[in-house]
Amino acid sequence: MIRLVLSVLAFLALAAWWPGWHQAEQPLGQAVDPAAFVAQTEAFAARYQRGERVEAPAGEVPLLARKFEFWPDVKLQPDHSYRLRIMAQDSVHSVAVNGVELLLVPGFVQDIDVSPGDQLELRCNEYCGLGHNRMRLKLY
Amino acid sequence: MSTKSVHLQQNHLRMLELRLWLLLAVTALAVAGGLALGLALARTPVVQDYLPSGPAFFHKALVTHVVFSFQVWLLALLAALAASTASRPGPGLVGVGLAAIGGMLMLVVTLAGWGEASLNNYVPVLDHPLYFAGLVLLAIGVAASLWRPGTGLAALGWCYAVALGCFALASWRLPAEMDPAFRLERLFWGGGHVLQFVNTGLVMVAWQRLSGHQPTKLSRLAFVLLALGASAAVVVELRFDPQGLAWRQAYTHLLWYMLPLPPVLMAADVLAASWRKLDWRSLAGWALLASFWVFALGGGAGFALGAGDTRTPSHYHAMIGGVNVALMGVVICLLLPSLGRPIGSPRLPRWQIGLYGGGQLLHALGFYLAGLAGVARKTAGAEQGLDSVFKLVSMGVVGLGGAVAVLGGVLFVGQVLTRLVRHD
Numbered sequence: 061m062i063r064l065v066l067s068v069l070a071f072l073a074l075a076a077w078w079p080g081w082h083q084a085e086q087p088l089g090q091a092v093d094p095a096a097f098v099a100q101t102e103a104f105a106a107r108y109q110r111g112e113r114v115e116a117p118a119g120e121v122p123l124l125a126r127k128f129e130f131w132p133d134v135k136l137q138p139d140h141s142y143r144l145r146i147m148a149q150d151s152v153h154s155v156a157v158n159g160v161e162l163l164l165v166p167g168f169v170q171d172i173d174v175s176p177g178d179q180l181e182l183r184c185n186e187y188c189g190l191g192h193n194r195m196r197l198k199l200y
Numbered sequence: 201m202s203t204k205s206v207h208l209q210q211n212h213l214r215m216l217e218l219r220l221w222l223l224l225a226v227t228a229l230a231v232a233g234g235l236a237l238g239l240a241l242a243r244t245p246v247v248q249d250y251l252p253s254g255p256a257f258f259h260k261a262l263v264t265h266v267v268f269s270f271q272v273w274l275l276a277l278l279a280a281l282a283a284s285t286a287s288r289p290g291p292g293l294v295g296v297g298l299a300a301i302g303g304m305l306m307l308v309v310t311l312a313g314w315g316e317a318s319l320n321n322y323v324p325v326l327d328h329p330l331y332f333a334g335l336v337l338l339a340i341g342v343a344a345s346l347w348r349p350g351t352g353l354a355a356l357g358w359c360y361a362v363a364l365g366c367f368a369l370a371s372w373r374l375p376a377e378m379d380p381a382f383r384l385e386r387l388f389w390g391g392g393h394v395l396q397f398v399n400t401g402l403v404m405v406a407w408q409r410l411s412g413h414q415p416t417k418l419s420r421l422a423f424v425l426l427a428l429g430a431s432a433a434v435v436v437e438l439r440f441d442p443q444g445l446a447w448r449q450a451y452t453h454l455l456w457y458m459l460p461l462p463p464v465l466m467a468a469d470v471l472a473a474s475w476r477k478l479d480w481r482s483l484a485g486w487a488l489l490a491s492f493w494v495f496a497l498g499g500g501a502g503f504a505l506g507a508g509d510t511r512t513p514s515h516y517h518a519m520i521g522g523v524n525v526a527l528m529g530v531v532i533c534l535l536l537p538s539l540g541r542p543i544g545s546p547r548l549p550r551w552q553i554g555l556y557g558g559g560q561l562l563h564a565l566g567f568y569l570a571g572l573a574g575v576a577r578k579t580a581g582a583e584q585g586l587d588s589v590f591k592l593v594s595m596g597v598v599g600l601g602g603a604v605a606v607l608g609g610v611l612f613v614g615q616v617l618t619r620l621v622r623h624d
Contacts, residue, residue, distance in 0.1 A: 064421055071425045071461050078457040080435055080450040151379035154445065163445040183576075186448075187320050187385040190259055193576060 086163060089147075089170035097147050097169060098124065105132035120145055123182075125153040125164045128191030130182045136174065136199045144172040146182075153195070154186035161185055174199070213289035219539055219620060220296040221283050221345070222531065224303065225276035226616045231307060232269035233610065235261045253313030260317045263324040264310040270520065271323060272303055272338060277527050278356065278402055279345035284535060287350035299341030305334035320385040322392025327380055339364055355423035356401040359430040363398060366433050367391035373442050386442050390433060393451040397430040399523055400459060403495060404466040406526035409534055410484045410491075411474040422465040429458030460499060467492060483546045483553070487529025490557030495522025497561060501568050510598075511571030514564045521560030521605065528553060528612050541619045548615060556608025562601025570594035 101122040108114045114132040118140035124131045126149040136142055146155065148164035155162055155172070157180060162170040164186075174180060184195035241247050242258035251257040276299060283292045308330070309315055315328025325331055343364065346357045370387045401423065408419060432454055440447035470488070478485050498518025501511050532549045536542055543549055571577075573591045586592050 063418055067418065067421055067425070067461070067465055071428070074457045074461060075429075075432070078432065079453050080432060080439070083446050083450060083453075085440065085444050085446045152382045152443070161445060161449070187381060188379075189381040190317065190319060192319075192381075196576070 086161075088163060088165050088168040091167060092147065092169050094147065094149070094167050097122065098149060101132070101147075110135075116142065118142060123147075124149045125155065125184065125195075126150045127189050128184075128195040130155075130184075130195070130197035133197065134199060138179070138200055139176045141176060142174040144174060145169050146172065151188060152186055153184045153188050155182050156185045157182075210287075210289060213293065214283065214286070215539055217289045217292040217296060217345075218280055218283040218535065220293070220300075221276050221280035222535060222539075222616070223620050224296060224300055225273050225280060226531075226613055226620065228268040228272035228276060228303060229609065230613050230617065231303075232265045232273070233606075233613065235265040235268070235310070236606075239265065252311055256317070257313065259319065260310050260313060260315075260326055263317045263319065263326055264306055266324050267306060267335075268303070271335075272299075274399055274402060274523065274527075275299075275338065275342045277531075278353075278360075278398065279342045280535060281402070281405060281530070282345045282348070282351035282353055284538060285350055285352050286345070286348055288348055291348050292345040295341040295344030297341070298337045298344065302334040302337030302339075302341060305330050305337065309334070316380070318381060318384045320381070320388055322395065323388040325384060325388075327384065339367075353401075353405065355427040356398055356405070358427045359394060359397040359401055362430045362433050363391045363394035365391075366394050366437065369437055370442055378443075386448075389448060390436065390442070390451055393455055394430050394433050396455060396519075397426055397459060399519075400463050401426050403491065403523040403526050404463055406523070406530045407466055407470050407488060407491065410488045410526060410529050411470045411478055412484070413470055413473045416469055416473070418469045419466055422462040422469065425465070426459075426462040429454070429462065432458055455502070463495070463499075483549055484529055484533045486550060487525055487533065487553050487557075490553055491522050491526035491529070493522075494518050494525060494557055494560050494564070497564055497568075498522055501564065509571035510567040510575045510577050512577050514567035514571060517567060518560060518564035521557070521564065525553060525557040525560065528556065531616055532612075536616065536619055539620075543615055543619055548611065552608050552611040552615065554608070556605050556612065559601045559603070559605025559608055562597055563605055564601070566594050566597030566599075566601055570598065 101124050104122050105114050108116055109132075112133065113135040115135050118137070120143045121134055123134065123144055123146045125146055130146070146164055147169045148166050150166070153164040155164060157172050162172070164170060180199050182197040182199065184192055188195065238251070238261040239258060242251055242261060248254060248257070253260060279292065279295060279299070283289070286292060309326050309328050315326035315331055318325050318327055323335070325335070343360065346353060346360055351357065367387070367390075370390055374383050374386055404422060404426070408415065433451070436447060436450040436454065440450060478488070480486070480489055495518070498515055498521070501515035501518060532543055570591055573588065573594060575586065575591055575595065586595060
């Protein structure tokens with residue numbers, strides 16, 4: 061009898077702990093004009109292109125998530141602070157940074173703050189097609 | 201017709217149904233093995249150009265390999281377990297026919313090279329109407345076997361109903377004009393998670409039957425908790441938008457919080473009752489032990505899900521391996537003898553279960569270690585970035601374990617198909 065009661069209590073505790081009851085829907089980010097954001101990103105990439113990569117100065121860095129890449133191929137300086145501003149260009153993607161996942165939806169920009177010393181790699185975390193697992197960007 | 205002859209006829213039909221479900225299950229494994237060979241050919245220069253859809257055959261074969269070795273095999277075995285005790289064979293016989301037609305449709309679509317491959321989670325598909333028709337027929341066929349009196353699998357029947365409900369709801373709630381990859385991922389995400397309750401229930405039934413242990417209050421409670429856990433999917437569907445992140449994460453958390461306890465209770469119950477009574481050197485004991493080990497490793501690796509590295513395949517290979525090795529034991533030790541078709545000598549099955557269980561253990565352990573070192577999942581060749589000895593050795597263990605497990609799987613298919621087809 062004690063085993064049964066303990067089992068039920070354990071289950072109830074786990075069920076109560078389940079985030080599904082209280083979890084809130086994550087915000088999609090700032091609504092933007094998608095065409096204008098794409099144009100802004102292309103201008104940024106053209107301005108800071110150094111060889112094969114884009115060497116971004118400290119500050120805001122616009123990025124596009126699209127099948128199957130994060131574009132442009134940005135290189136960050138490890139001792140600088142940045143704000144990555146990412147928008148999905150073609151369909152839904154996502155990115156997980158420091159254990160927090162952000163859904164990337166066309167028309168909405170999500171911000172990721174990068175501090176000196178961070179070693180981030182962007183990876184798509186929402187299945188987006190056969191090249192999904194190739195969709196990653198090493199930022200350093 | 202006398203009552204006795206009606207009873208005999210019913211029993212004959214029940215045996216026929218059980219045999220057909222077993223044939224479907226094991227044939228699905230054989231087809232999956234054949235497609236695995238196709239995967240290798242699709243990466244072989246020159247040969248790949250002669251395949252039905254050229255090099256693109258790789259992804260198509262991969263999809264159907266997964267569907268047959270995972271969904272068709274497990275669901276047909278679930279139906280076989282239902283058939284082994286059900287009182288009325290009629291619905292089950294219709295069900296096995298529908299499921300077989302469904303399997304054939306999916307195979308035809310694959311070999312003809314129709315539809316785009318989608319490697320979405322849980323139920324990867326070829327995006328073609330006939331492929332979906334095949335999946336629907338399989339689902340209905342299994343339901344016909346499972347949802348009838350006398351199966352002793354009420355909790356699994358409920359979990360299966362919740363899973364099908366989730367698939368249907370997602371299909372209705374997700375707009376048809378969405379990006380196909382995203383839509384298919386979300387279509388199979390919720391129900392795919394709930395199907396893991398069915399698979400867990402399947403291994404719990406297998407443990408119980410292998411141990412020869414009668415149901416206790418604790419084991420019954422474990423099944424009730426399993427069904428309650430699966431029912432929480434209703435909360436997810438009521439609270440969240442299936443296109444949002446919270447919906448997806450709530451299902452992942454559903455498995456973390458609601459799924460581990462029932463199999464732990466069942467394992468504890470089986471171990472407590474069988475520890476001294478069961479002959480662990482017997483074939484059934486050997487299969488039970490192998491299943492416990494592989495399943496436990498998979499359960500542990502499950503807590504690293506979402507990391508995007510090879511700890512994810514470590515988790516699902518070990519979970520599937522743990523379920524499979526127990527089911528292989530049930531087929532060899534219980535279902536074939538109940539058909540009057542036992543395997544003569546226990547020697548080969550013992551090797552087979554050892555090779556499959558040991559191979560899966562190595563395979564999953566290698567993936568886990570490689571994932572810890574940062575090897576990304578679903579990558580091959582240079583993309584894996586095997587830039588350290590640790591990563592190389594880990595992935596070597598993956599390959600070795602996989603080869604050993606495949607050998608065990610081939611032995612199983614060969615032995616069981618032979619016994620099902622031939623009668624001495």
